[in-house]
Amino acid sequence: MVNELRSLLNETSDNPPYAAFDAAAVLRSGRSRVRRRRAAVIGATGLAATVVVGSTLALDGFRSPPDLASAGVPTPAGTVLRLADATPAVEGDDYRVLTTYTNEDLDSDNGQYLDGLTDDGLVLFRDAPDAQDRTNRLALMDPATGEKDWLPAPPESLEQIRPVDLGTDRLLWSTMHYEGDGGELRGDLRLLTFDRQSREWSTMSWPGLPRLEFPSAQLGPDGRLYVGVPATQGKPPPGGWPIQPGGDAEDADAQGDSHDLWSVSLTDPDDVRDEGVRFGDLAFTDESMVWTDRTNGDSGLVHVRDLATGEETEFDPQSGEKCNLLAFGATDDRIVLGQYCGTYEDGVRDDRVQVLSTTGEQVVTIQDSDIDGSLGSGGEPGLVRVRAFQRGSEGYYVYDLSDDSFVRVSESVSKWELGGAAPAGHVMWDTSANRGNGATQVLAEWQD
């Protein structure tokens, strides 16, 4: 017998037992919450701020280019750039396209993706699970010829895999393993390693490491894997979230979440260490470990630890009063913070990408409505990638930390979050394809 999922879902729920809808009870409770909400301070919420970006777009569509000043959006301290300050990038002069890949219809099913670039210049190509084949297949692709070297099947199902390090000798991914009957939200972190010389897979886990919801892990300069174990979670204000026109929660100036920093050895499963640091977001440069107090809300202070001496400094990043930290990165002597800082008149958003020095000086803030941004690649040059959804200004933009140039590299963005780890001097972006149903990924090398 063959059972079709959609039909089965519909048939299963198509015959509910009779139950009268108690509109009066909903009205009573609703009125009560409105009264409480009016008395509450407008502000924080536990809703993930990244969702606000997505749902705002989903509900409102793309708006005309906004006037931030007229809408009452505050101007950050220091040098400020708007999307209009960017110049069009010139292919060949500013960047060289190494390869592109188009998925025509990601709405219907999963596709194939460029997941990153190895240190020796090969593209990590992933054929994701789809209706025909429920497994992830991985290959290393020569960007010049498109030729793919398919890796042997890994020892276990690759779900929620995230590249950790794409080296010349080995490829590392973090993944999750769930025990039991699947009713839990947290699982065990696992590290998958592919030895490029022997072409063999190995798996590592750490029994002493607390369980996680997501396989978020990064490799430190000391060769240990650093992991954030959820510690505190911001709460919405009493009475619920303030609501924007369009129905989305206004969560600017949220309380934010924090994690406890743990590290593990890549060779000894019993070598698990609680680092004694509570943080929001964390990043490494070659010389320092940089972190914030919280993420997905008010970032708090920025802390910088010199890895050679152990000396620590901290400073207030002077972000706006309502800014939620959404993205965080560091390279060389620069720190990059992606932020959502509130919605103002006519739905104009205060979105920022703030660049600081590791000693706390303001370098630049890219501020506009309906943008997001993060460190696209570290090393030399460090490249900040900004994505803009505004009508007329839609596209990807790149801010070069080495010479402070700001250019626009595309005139559309896909609605998909694609791409992966790009080593120094490279950047990835994705444009809309097939009337928005698909996406084209672009991998480019930045030119000096």
Add this chain to the structure above:
Amino acid sequence: MKPADEMAFVEFAQSTQPRLRRAAYLLCGDWDRAADHVQEGLIRVYVAWPKMRRSGGEHAYARKAVVSAFLDSARKRSSTEYATEADASVATGEDVAEAVTARRALVVALEKLPPRQRACVVLRYFEDLDVAATAAALGCSQGTVKSQTSRALDSLRSMFDESPTGELVILNEGTSSW
């Protein structure tokens, strides 16, 4: 809220709650708890109603609110509860034992999925939302929706394969019935 707005809200709630209740049932596997999730979701809609109605986002918000109520409830539950006996209401009016068995198998299989994976399946294949809209409703990235959906479908398929119910397949994407 002005009386006229309140009347419009009640009209909206009455018209939309049957569909919300079905989605909530697929999420939690229990009609009584489904009614609770729908009520909580509609209360959240009421709070947002005056501003929300003008921009036409009420259906999406209501769906999001019910899913959110379900996930909040799932987080608070000390253990995952599985339905161990058939819900008589599912079989009401049916005389095809095979079909009833398949529906029951689906309810049991859904309940064995983690809450977010279950929500991905219901939003993608019952509500026919695309990945972007599902991500917005769940408050996670599109990549997470894809991986969670993929993992969920894998689990559902193997649960069906291992049962006498037969194979589980997914036909082409349809359009939203909202």
